[in-house]
Amino acid sequence: RQSGLLPVVAPERYEEQLAEKVGEVTAKFARFGMPAPEVFKSAPQNYRNRAEFRVWHEGSEAYFIMFERRDGGKDMMRVRMDSYPVGTVLVNQLMTAIMAEVKEHEVLKKKLYQVNFHTTQSGDAMVTMIYHVPVKQPWIDAAKALRQRLKDACPALKVDLPQVIGRSRKQKVALDCDHVTEWMSVDGRDLQYMQNEGAFSQPNGGMCQQMLNWAHSVTKGSEGDLVELYCGNGNFTLALANNFAQVLGTEVSKTSTAAAKHNIEVNKTDNVFVGRVSAEEFTEAWKTGKKMTRLEERDLKESYDFRTVLVDPPRAGLDEDTVKMVQDFEHIVYISCNPDTLEDNLDDITRSYRVEKFAVFDQFPYTHHLECGVYLTRKTPKRKANEAEEDGEAQAEAAP
Numbered sequence: 001r002q003s004g005l006l007p008v009v010a011p012e013r014y015e016e017q018l019a020e021k022v023g024e025v026t027a028k029f030a031r032f033g034m035p036a037p038e039v040f041k042s043a044p045q046n047y048r049n050r051a052e053f054r055v056w057h058e059g060s061e062a063y064f065i066m067f068e069r070r071d072g073g074k075d076m077m078r079v080r081m082d083s084y085p086v087g088t089v090l091v092n093q094l095m096t097a098i099m100a101e102v103k104e105h106e107v108l109k110k111k112l113y114q115v116n117f118h119t120t121q122s123g124d125a126m127v128t129m130i131y132h133v134p135v136k137q138p139w140i141d142a143a144k145a146l147r148q149r150l151k152d153a154c155p156a157l158k159v160d161l162p163q164v165i166g167r168s169r170k171q172k173v174a175l176d177c178d179h180v181t182e183w184m185s186v187d188g189r190d191l192q193y194m195q196n197e198g199a200f201s202q203p204n205g206g207m208c209q210q211m212l213n214w215a216h217s218v219t220k221g222s223e224g225d226l227v228e229l230y231c232g233n234g235n236f237t238l239a240l241a242n243n244f245a246q247v248l249g250t251e252v253s254k255t256s257t258a259a260a261k262h263n264i265e266v267n268k269t270d271n272v273f274v275g276r277v278s279a280e281e282f283t284e285a286w287k288t289g290k291k292m293t294r295l296e297e298r299d300l301k302e303s304y305d306f307r308t309v310l311v312d313p314p315r316a317g318l319d320e321d322t323v324k325m326v327q328d329f330e331h332i333v334y335i336s337c338n339p340d341t342l343e344d345n346l347d348d349i350t351r352s353y354r355v356e357k358f359a360v361f362d363q364f365p366y367t368h369h370l371e372c373g374v375y376l377t378r379k380t381p382k383r384k385a386n387e388a389e390e391d392g393e394a395q396a397e398a399a400p
Contacts, residue, residue, distance in 0.1 A: 006068045007366035009085035011044035018362050021370045025339055025360055032350050034374075038359040040210040047365065048086045049205045052116045053095070055102070056080070062102055062109055064095060088205075090119040090156035094127060097153035107142045118197065121205040123158025124180040125150075126197055128165040135166035135173045143175055165197055179259070186212045186239045187220075193233060194262050199255045200232055204363045211361050211373065212239040215310070215333055218357045218375040219243045222331070224307030229279040229322070234260035234272070236310055236335070241269050246304060248295075249274040250282045273298075279313075283325040307331060317341025323348050332376040337363070342372055354379055 022039055053064035056078065064081040082099075083092050094117055102109045111132040118126040127150070129143075147161045154162070163180065166173040178197040182205065183190055195201040202208035215236055219226070222243050231237045231249030233256050241247050249272065251257045257276040264272050275295040277285070284290060291297045300306075309326045311318060312335040318326070323345055326332050332353060336342035346355075357375035364370075 006066055006079060007086060007364070009045045009366060014041075014044040014365060017366055021362070021368065022360055025370055025372065028339055028343060029346070029358070032346055032355060034355040034358045036358070037372075038214070038357070040207065040214065040359060040361045042204055042207050042362040042365050044365065045085050046088050046092075047204050047206060048084075048091070049088055049119045049121070050117065050201070050203045051084055051087045051091050051095075052114060053081055053084075054078075054114050055112045057109075057112075062099070062112070064099065064115070087117070088119050088156070090123065090125055090154060091117045093154040093156055094119070094125060094150065094162070097150050098127060098129075100153075101146055101149060105142055105146075107138045108146065116197075118180055118195065118201075120180050120182040120195070121209070122181065122183045123156060124162075124182070125154070125157055125159070126163035126165065126178075126180045128167055128197055131166065131168045134168050135171055139166055140173060140175070147175065163197075184209050184212055184239070187216050189242075191238050192263065192266050193235065193238075194259050194266075195233060196255050196259050199253065199259065202235065202363070207361050207363050207371075208235070211335065211371070212236065214359050214361075214373055215335070216240055216243065218373075219308060219331075219333060222308055224305040224330075226308045226310060227282075227304070227306045227329070228310040228312075229282060230312050230314070231260060231274060232256045232312075234263045234274060236312065237272055237274065238263055238267055238269055240310070241272050244308070245271065247272040248300075248304060248306075250277045250279065252276065252278040279311075279322050280319070283321050286325060286328070308333065311335070313341075315341065318345050327352060327378075330378050330381055332374075334372075334374045334376070336372045336374070337369075339370065339372055342374070346374070349376060352379055353377060 026037060056063055056065045065078045066081050067076040068079050070077045098115060112129060113132050114130040116128040143164045147164050150162050151157055163177060164175050165178055179194050182193045182195055216239055219240055220243055225246040226240060226244040228237050228249045231251045237247055237249040254276060257274055260274040277292060277294050285292050286300055306329055308331040309329045310333040315338040353376040355374055356377050359373040361371040
């Protein structure tokens, strides 16, 4: 497995490298008495939907590069990237076509610093070209012609035209729109997701679909409502909506919140609300009863019967207050991109919760990264604990 930034794609070693990672994670969590993990495999190559490349200029020549750590240290060396086995077939077709166009057209090449590619499983694509000079009308004219030539050069493209965006300092020019449309199949339903340029989306689309189906399966038959923190563009929110009476999602990014609301509408989902608040702000509102404008002044404890919480935090994991807050609910679905911080959080959570389901997702093959999914249930349901406490108080009052 690679210690640097660039994985070496070797399909013949896929099973071996995955078994190694699964063994390490299983050993890490053994002390929690977790069930054996359900293992979800990635495609062994062409699995990454997004990629970013710097553009290196040498005289009249130009080519894509990435950076790699030299001998696992801090020093970085540049690596020429004429293809990218990690990237989808469509990413590779676009790379070849874009660089050919850049070399042929000076207006596209001049001061070109970086190119970002964003593709989907359904064959949509968006290319962002970033410059050290302002994007002006000659570039726009050239980019319009570029879109048609990309369509002709990329057989894996399944839309009329790819999106092409030009960026420079404090400037963004979208020829049509600044998003792609992804489709995910979850429990027999086809869900549509708008994914915005520059906003987070799961990089391994095939693995994302498996994660959504796992989360849907472990929450099937749930009672009450779901609250989701860090909901992004509604990725899990929409997939799980039909397992709950109501769903409340929270997300701090303005762009992602807008995308989530769009996705709720196009999927005709009427039991979901997403508010632009941080996990910390939601925790405060939940604890204090504070009503927030961004949550439409809802009384969280009166308007909802939250029994399940889903968290998909950044690599830093859950902060101390959020760890306490999630323990107000009977069930926790924890999606983790960092087993180390998941382990830290489980040290606290498993004092009162047991792990019912455990899954690992090979989001980034040939690297040390492995994502985890954990479904936990309170050891003593809060309602029963409260009833027992009330019975005890009643018996004490009745005693002579």
